[in-house]
Amino acid sequence: MSQHFISVEALKRQFPGTDKAVFEDLWFGMDKGEFVCVIGHSGCGKTTVLNIMAGLDHATEGGIIFDGTAIEGPSLDRAVVFQGHALMPWMTVLDNVMFAVQSRWPKWSRFQAAEHARKYIAMVNLTGAEDKKPAQLSGGMKQRVGIARALSIEPKTLLMDEPFSALDALTRGTLQDEVLRIRATTNLTVFMITHDVDEAILLADRIVLMTNGPGARIAEILVNTLPRTRTRETLHQLADYYPMRNHLLDFLVRRSKNFVPPAGWDAKRPPQVRATGIGAAAE
């Protein structure tokens, strides 16, 4: 078996007092530098998977191997961008980012930490807003700070829990562009949860499709066959875009509800689907 950078193995989570697991027998791997999105309906346990990966929650069975070791708890190697930005409202933008920087490098001087924090504030185009409190920022700007804070600790991987779901469509678009740009320069490994089919197609290298919970499984993994240099403006003109989009929507609307494992389906190796294949099948 090939060694993945992040390897989710036989993952199951059952909350106490419930008689059915939220999800069970999840297997998938992520390679270094890969951008993986998980898509699925509310209640399928996407956030729980991310929380276990972040070390904030624990698996009932199975586990996640990260860079050769099993995840036991939170780590500065795995930065989290939270759904609700989770900035400390009593700290300025700079202090919020510095709080993370000083957690990573406790021995740095205040000046050094501030310089480092400013670099990442600049990366998300927020230079000039350092001394503002989160309450003075728009939703999009807050989430930029959340991203700057996560990136500032120079993690090995970035975990994003529906980071743009609370934003309006225009802001979401610009932030998606930022993520694409940052991703191109840093080559980070990213695990992201989303509800948004287009967002997944734009950002992800592979899209994990989860069936509805409880008892959610990974039905299949869609390999994004669009060129890596894709942009939001030209996305819809690419040949594989509509087949992929239709495939995802079809899954969310119909197949996720009553997924019956087809013959030969193996939870350990969920089928990797390619857009070209779907296109051919549709004709």
Added chain:
Amino acid sequence: MKMSFRLRAAVVSVALLVTLLAAWHIATSGVGQTQAMDPEYAKLMGLTATQGKSAMPGPLDVAKILGGHLADPFYVKGPNDQGIGIQLAYSIGRVALGFGLAVIVAVPLGFLIGLSPLFRQALDPFIQVMRPVSPLAWMPLALYTIKDSAISSIFVIFICSVWPMLTNTAFAVANVRREWLNVARTLEVGTFRKIFRVILPAAAPTILTGMRISISIAWLVIVAAEMLVGGTGIGYFVWNEWNNLSIANVINAILFIGVIGMLLDQLLGFLTRLVTFTE
């Protein structure tokens, strides 16, 4: 020109004050029925019976005494005759000491209760039973064990200040937003740094609100406590003037107690605003 809202409110306030003072003045200036009586007997009966003058002072009598207090608030003419400023200073000092001790005990203990579900469960019955007890009920116990009336009154202030601070701190600490704690966890922030950089600022507004309630209660209780222990303080002053049947001085004391209470509340209100954050 239309008056601003604040100005209109101020005009109504002043009008109310003038009306009340006028009513008070009229009510107390009237001369009641007098009866012809034996001069020897009249001497025993006092002005109310002989001249029909009410023992209740009018606003002018009170103002005259107020002027006297303001002109010389800090005189000391022996233990039983000290300026109202001195008496108030004693009371404020006792409240400050008792309240300060309560802060030192209640805030760390509140953190412990807020952070540890075990302690919360274990201490809850004690807090539930002790909190509704009138602080003055502790007075005999304090007097017997401490054997010092001044320290006993400080203890009573301590006891009455502790509860709102303790419950508010515990509640605020236990209810810090999950996501802020998760941020600290993913950043591998140590316990003390988490307490001082995340939990304390997040809980501070609620803790300060508890302190604001505490200081108001402490200021209510000190008057009663000093009536009991006597000697010094504004509570003792009120009781002493009641024994002197100087209602004008009692009214003055009420006025001062109100003003100081308001100032203490505003001070804590100001401190609360300093630590309050908008989300």
